[in-house]
Amino acid sequence: MTTRTASRPIEATMTDPSLGLPTITMAVPMPGFPAHREFVLVRLNDEGLLFALTSVDNPELRFLVAPPEPFFPEYAPEIENQVFAALNTKDPDRLLLLTVITAGTEETTANLLAPIVVDRDSMRAMQVVLSGSGYPVRAIMNRKF
Amino acid sequence: MLVLTRRAGESVMIGDDVVITVLEARGDVIRLGIQAPRDVQVHREEVYRELQDANREAASPTEDAVHALTRMLEKSDPDE
Numbered sequence: 001m002t003t004r005t006a007s008r009p010i011e012a013t014m015t016d017p018s019l020g021l022p023t024i025t026m027a028v029p030m031p032g033f034p035a036h037r038e039f040v041l042v043r044l045n046d047e048g049l050l051f052a053l054t055s056v057d058n059p060e061l062r063f064l065v066a067p068p069e070p071f072f073p074e075y076a077p078e079i080e081n082q083v084f085a086a087l088n089t090k091d092p093d094r095l096l097l098l099t100v101i102t103a104g105t106e107e108t109t110a111n112l113l114a115p116i117v118v119d120r121d122s123m124r125a126m127q128v129v130l131s132g133s134g135y136p137v138r139a140i141m142n143r144k145f
Numbered sequence: 146m147l148v149l150t151r152r153a154g155e156s157v158m159i160g161d162d163v164v165i166t167v168l169e170a171r172g173d174v175i176r177l178g179i180q181a182p183r184d185v186q187v188h189r190e191e192v193y194r195e196l197q198d199a200n201r202e203a204a205s206p207t208e209d210a211v212h213a214l215t216r217m218l219e220k221s222d223p224d225e
Contacts (some may be wrong), residue, residue: 028186032197033204044211049218063203064211086183102203103210108217111203114196129188129196137199141217 024053024118027086028126031114036061039125051098053116065098065116071141072099072112077130079117086126087119094120100127102138109138 038056055061112135118125156166168176
């Protein structure tokens with residue numbers, strides 16, 4: 001069984017009181033970065049369209065992430081139950097999707113094949129590969145809003 | 146590399162909790178079933194490599210690239 005998720009504002013996420021920023025724990029490390037488990041989410045844009053996911057272990061490592069909905073309105077991936085289990089998700093509606101952005105001065109792309117799925121209650125996250133979905137790893141980001 | 150011969154229905158254990166079972170061998174295609182703990186991700190190698198490459202490319206963008214992207218987002222502000 002699979003469940004559809006909706007992108008939601010990140011404002012309502014839990015914050016780490018000591019940092020004042022949401023702290024996200026990777027239940028499974030991101031491919032290529034096995035040593036980085038803890039990240040803080042920093043807002044880079046007033047409208048909440050762009051965030052930096054910065055490693056607590058090494059602040060020089062950061063990823064740009066964005067809620068996919070404003071850029072890719074048709075994007076509605078199905079998340080498998082085993083992802084809910086790995087994230088200790090009790091309510092699928094509490095899942096938040098973030099797409100990883102590769103920013104270039106010429107072209108910027110978003111990884112739609114492997115979004116980061118965050119459980120907003122546990123603040124556990126993992127990068128989920130949507131095998132067989134046909135979503136691209138490098139989707140050109142357009143201004144559709 | 147450890148090389149093993151297995152028949153359909155037989156399995157291989159990796160560590161204490163990963164079980165790989167040969168489900169079917171037909172011609173040059175072999176179907177495998179993999180049981181692993183929740184925090185062990187199982188991917189086709191080529192998919193994993195592609196994702197690893199994409200993540201490394203996305204990691205720690207230059208300030209110029211971040212500025213270019215923030216400008217693009219500002220320009221597209223519907224209130225402007």
